[in-house]
Amino acid sequence: MARTTEKSHDLLQIIRDDGLRDRTLEPSLTDAQLKELYKWMLLVRVLDQRMLNLQRQGRIGFYGTVTGEEAAVIGSAYALKKEDWILPALRQGGAALMRGFPLSLYIAQCIGNSLDVQKGRQMPCHYGYKPANFVAWSSNIATQLPHAVGVAYAAKIKKDPTVVMAYLGDGATSEGDFHVAANMAGVWKAPVVFLCQNNQWAISVPFSQQTAAESIAIKATAYGFQGVRVDGNDVLAVYKAAQTAVDRARAGEGPTLVEAVTYRIGAHSSSDDPSRYRSEEEVERWRKRDPIDRYKNYLRQRGLWSQNFESQLQEELNAQISLAITEAEAAPALTVDSLFEDVYAQMPWHLREQLENLKKTR
Amino acid sequence: MMAHLTIVQAVNDALRTEMKRNPNVVILGEDVGKVGGVFRATDGLYQEFGPERVIDTPLAESGIIGTAIGMAAYGLKPIAEIQFMDFIYPAYDQIVSELAKFRWRSGGQYAAPVVIRTPYGGGIKGGLYHSQSAEAYFVHTPGLKVVVPSTPYDTKGLLIASMRDEDPVLFMEPKKIYRAIKGEVPEGDYTVPLGVARVVREGNDVSIFSYGAMIHTCLEAAEKAGTEGIKTEVIDLRTLLPFDKEAIMKSATKTGRVVVVHEAPKTCGFGAEVSALLAEEAIEYLRAPIVRVTGFDTPFPYTLENVYLPDADRILNAIKRVVNF
Numbered sequence: 001m002a003r004t005t006e007k008s009h010d011l012l013q014i015i016r017d018d019g020l021r022d023r024t025l026e027p028s029l030t031d032a033q034l035k036e037l038y039k040w041m042l043l044v045r046v047l048d049q050r051m052l053n054l055q056r057q058g059r060i061g062f063y064g065t066v067t068g069e070e071a072a073v074i075g076s077a078y079a080l081k082k083e084d085w086i087l088p089a090l091r092q093g094g095a096a097l098m099r100g101f102p103l104s105l106y107i108a109q110c111i112g113n114s115l116d117v118q119k120g121r122q123m124p125c126h127y128g129y130k131p132a133n134f135v136a137w138s139s140n141i142a143t144q145l146p147h148a149v150g151v152a153y154a155a156k157i158k159k160d161p162t163v164v165m166a167y168l169g170d171g172a173t174s175e176g177d178f179h180v181a182a183n184m185a186g187v188w189k190a191p192v193v194f195l196c197q198n199n200q201w202a203i204s205v206p207f208s209q210q211t212a213a214e215s216i217a218i219k220a221t222a223y224g225f226q227g228v229r230v231d232g233n234d235v236l237a238v239y240k241a242a243q244t245a246v247d248r249a250r251a252g253e254g255p256t257l258v259e260a261v262t263y264r265i266g267a268h269s270s271s272d273d274p275s276r277y278r279s280e281e282e283v284e285r286w287r288k289r290d291p292i293d294r295y296k297n298y299l300r301q302r303g304l305w306s307q308n309f310e311s312q313l314q315e316e317l318n319a320q321i322s323l324a325i326t327e328a329e330a331a332p333a334l335t336v337d338s339l340f341e342d343v344y345a346q347m348p349w350h351l352r353e354q355l356e357n358l359k360k361t362r
Numbered sequence: 363m364m365a366h367l368t369i370v371q372a373v374n375d376a377l378r379t380e381m382k383r384n385p386n387v388v389i390l391g392e393d394v395g396k397v398g399g400v401f402r403a404t405d406g407l408y409q410e411f412g413p414e415r416v417i418d419t420p421l422a423e424s425g426i427i428g429t430a431i432g433m434a435a436y437g438l439k440p441i442a443e444i445q446f447m448d449f450i451y452p453a454y455d456q457i458v459s460e461l462a463k464f465r466w467r468s469g470g471q472y473a474a475p476v477v478i479r480t481p482y483g484g485g486i487k488g489g490l491y492h493s494q495s496a497e498a499y500f501v502h503t504p505g506l507k508v509v510v511p512s513t514p515y516d517t518k519g520l521l522i523a524s525m526r527d528e529d530p531v532l533f534m535e536p537k538k539i540y541r542a543i544k545g546e547v548p549e550g551d552y553t554v555p556l557g558v559a560r561v562v563r564e565g566n567d568v569s570i571f572s573y574g575a576m577i578h579t580c581l582e583a584a585e586k587a588g589t590e591g592i593k594t595e596v597i598d599l600r601t602l603l604p605f606d607k608e609a610i611m612k613s614a615t616k617t618g619r620v621v622v623v624h625e626a627p628k629t630c631g632f633g634a635e636v637s638a639l640l641a642e643e644a645i646e647y648l649r650a651p652i653v654r655v656t657g658f659d660t661p662f663p664y665t666l667e668n669v670y671l672p673d674a675d676r677i678l679n680a681i682k683r684v685v686n687f
Contacts, residue, residue: 085436118469128468135435136468140459146425147460150432150440157388157414157438176452180425187420342470343504345528348557348604 013231019297041070044094066091068265071291075238087148099132103324115331142172145181152190171202186223189254199264204277220257232262233291370540372514376521390417391443423453434474447482462505485538489664495626512577514545519554536575559609565593572623583677618649619684650687
């Protein structure tokens, strides 16, 4: 196993920074699948840039990119089956897209108009799409982790083969709900995979100030299950680690904590200024380990990438995104009624009364 | 067929009835399994339905509610027990930020109709961590329903209705009268609708609005007032969110004199909501200022519990104040 980063012992890596690979560890994916992984990573990269531009133009209110972490998201979600569930955090929108969340709805969520399946109720990037088993999440950190354990245990009780993947960041591992969820998952042997994107920064607080533990993966030991560390910028390594964890969960062997060691190249969100707390040198060091560039080198060495393929793909993705933006922006605004819907299954008298009074003043 | 049951037996009966009817119902909480709950509310259910339907969880309230949310999203019907309402705060984030908002934030795609059962209130020498009435924190939370029974009949009917509701319900059980109040409870299946108050005692001179264990203290005060010729109406609100506005308006406009009684602290307690509603919409009917008889704005005491809790004399005093205004 090759070594790269600081604290690199026991880090699963298949593609080295220069694109050379460890053939003994390569997962058995077809050429088409290998190219598909690339396509999804590139879509997320291009989409993030386009969305950030929309934010800067005032066409959406907020955005958080996953730039630099695409391999961690796409590689892990690629290991799931259609019937599996995802309990996401802030940067997993790409996984929803890969599971069938239409691009136009992704963009409509960020706009918050009538095309948004969540009816404009959440800030941008808080996607939830039931047909993809991608559960709507809250901004509160780590609260989705007990939910994931509950979904997984319910599946186990119902004897369904469903596996749940719960995403979190390094900051979330400091929250009580992380420990509560890990503990309960261990006790119940729940079919859940905790996929931690350790991107080194929780807004402005570095990993070293988040925990005194040498890694996040090691925390699983205290809860009686396996923790593994993987190079989060190596899509094949992430896929392989996730696949192993998913297979174990499906086989009834319980939870796994996967720590994908990666880096948040962008700001925490469009409202953040990282120059206040970290150096450009550090970012530059990680840019050289870019997951897409690295995977591109790998594909080229396998004869699966050419400049022509790249140009065509870029053009295709940009056209798709442009079309989706046009479609999303064309959707009408939400009605005031929608504010009062879905608080309860049936609207109770006090909400009806407030809605009627509101309408009288408009 | 009727059975003569206590409130805690009515809880048990409701759970058993619904578990037999709906295979998706699971119970989870601390000590709910083999031992049958610290108050024996789940007595015998583990033995009857097994460890996959009556789940002894690790000791973590946020985990109980958090995993119940996931179970509900997946299609089970979790009935979570929080052993004492005083211990609900570690789960506060899960209840307020997650459970209550699950349907709304997903645009109606997902729902988490969890029932949270929890014993509340004083009168058992439980001190400040086994006595609290925390309803106000939850009544302020859109998306939740909050239910408080006061009799064995209502306990079973309201709990079954809560377990069939499409929304999350916080079901507060008056532990002081878990065994003190017995009553006729039909065997088998019946429901008492949520959101509907009950006129416990009719009267034309003054209305008392209350709920839970305090209903019985209010009745005691009403009887005493009756010996002095004051006809007191007692309304059991039964559901605090959404509460029965019509019943409150009907009684208050009839008597024109209002006393609100609860164990919880006064400031921003449920009595404030009732008072504000009447001030907004019925002030022209009121013949006296509204009086609240409540716990104090202090922590719940151990030794001075009976000073803290509203008793019949304090309520009687309030009745006289509004009648003699």
